Amino acid sequence: MIYLDNSATTKVHPEVLNTFVAVNEKFWANPASIHTFGHQTNELLQSAREQIADILKTSNEKIFFTSGGTESNNLAIFGLAHKYKQRGKHVLISEIEHPSIIETAKKLSEIGFDVEWIPVNSEGIIILDTLEKLVRKDTILVSVMHVNNETGAIQPIEELSKIVRAQSRALIHMDAVQSFGKIPVDFKILDIDAITISSHKIHGLKGSGLLALKKFVEIEPILYGGGQESGIRSGTTSVPLAVATAKAIRLAVTDLQNNILKLQTLSDDLMVYLNTFPSVKVISPAKKAPHIVTFSVQKVKGEVMINALQEQDIIVSTSSACSSRQTKTSHVLKAMHISDDYIKGVLRVSLSTLNNQQEIDQFKIVFKRVMNVIKGD
Ligand SMILES: Cc1ncc(COP(=O)(O)O)c(C=O)c1O
Structure with missing residues (x-):
């Protein structure tokens, strides 16, 4: 996993x-x-x-x-x-x-x-x-x-x-x-x-x-x-x-600066990759913490993506764990005026120092496969 x-x-x-x-x-x-x-x-x-x-x-x-x-x-x-x-x-x-x-x-x-x-x-x-x-x-x-x-x-x-x-x-x-x-x-x-x-x-x-x-x-x-x-x-x-x-x-x-650098490298790499998909919109702003990458797949429900990724042993969430079991739309995304096309498809990848580049590479492979099946991208 x-x-x-x-x-x-x-x-x-x-x-x-x-x-x-x-x-x-x-x-x-x-x-x-x-x-x-x-x-x-x-x-x-x-x-x-x-x-x-x-x-x-x-x-x-x-x-x-x-x-x-x-x-x-x-x-x-x-x-x-x-x-x-x-x-x-x-x-x-x-x-x-x-x-x-x-x-x-x-x-x-x-x-x-x-x-x-x-x-x-x-x-x-x-x-x-x-x-x-x-x-x-x-x-x-x-x-x-x-x-x-x-x-x-x-x-x-x-x-x-x-x-x-x-x-x-x-x-x-x-x-x-x-x-x-x-x-x-x-x-x-x-x-x-x-x-x-x-x-x-x-x-x-x-x-x-x-x-x-x-x-x-x-x-x-x-x-x-x-x-x-x-x-x-x-x-x-x-x-x-x-x-x-x-x-x-x-x-x-302990070692906070090195850990920040490690998380930043992983999340930058992920953001660059996600931006190559025309139907993916990165929601996280430029001024963000190094461990969170939030994005949305146009017109695809977050739960559909989560389940498809989970079938291939990748665990991510919708924008927050608290709201992920509730059907109501996130108050944060609403406050940001995220458009209807994207608001239901929001996914959050959140890292810790236990994660590594191989895992991000594997995420990319699986994500591409899932996008291909679901979106034809
Ligand atoms: C920003 C923020 N504040 C508070 C909490 C609640 O923390 P706890 O789970 O320890 O009650 C969370 C948990 O997700 C959180 O993300």
Whole structure:
């Protein structure tokens, strides 16, 4: 099998799995317990927090372990909006966010927040001129993802933060689920206040991730209980998952520049190839993350292509794993005004550093065969 659906999930790295098993075997105490075993387990947890804080360039107490990207996004949107609601009720969200942001923002508007949507251009990149007009003195939160999961488009976060900072005291949250480990991400490079990371997108374990805040940024909890994770995320912290997450994060940033180069070479090669087919339209913009190539075959349903490729052991997806089992059209592609001829035929190839040139070459052979049968190309 050639697995090219790494934006949906990645294969767990053996070192991450070993870490998870080892911590479960040796340090399975409750990190909140006051006995020595509890202390030792807690030390491991704090060391995982410290390693992540170092990489993201924030302080240890601003790393909150969660069950993954969805929970971190819910926590960021609800938690920041509630914490800063004395300053205003205005919230700005991009139109192309993951459902875990969009649905949460819709809930905010149901309880009295004033949520407005930042539009994107035909390349799926937020329109900064419009953002400038939308930001107000009472804007308290702006949430825009770093890399779009359906198209790979990199959003202009640095420019966005300049605009937001010039006109308001709003907090900026960035969903880095598809960017962390693929392009540089930290609080120093990007002038933002909150970052969401999901472990299973970076060869970590499903059901784990984190929300990181910049130093001095505060948040309200969305889960109440025993007060773990500094009161922000109650529930016994899974130390094995936290330590495995720290491992996945460390591995993801090791050799980042070489990994970017490798992914870029593979995706450039694929894009050049896809552009040779008259009925194929590449949807990913020029300014895209190195691991995602999204394209569409004119007047052919995505599912038809996925099944035909799968029969020959190639695994790809429609534009997002979340929407691939739903029949409704992607909100991202709609926001980009992709034409009717192409919108139903969108496919996403998403790579990881485990992929290689031979696999891309094999993809090309199979794709040509499939196109020949289906389109006569
Ligand atoms: C951009 C983005 N944000 C959030 C999520 C949700 O992450 P998780 O699966 O860890 O809940 C995903 C998952 O596909 C994603 O691509």
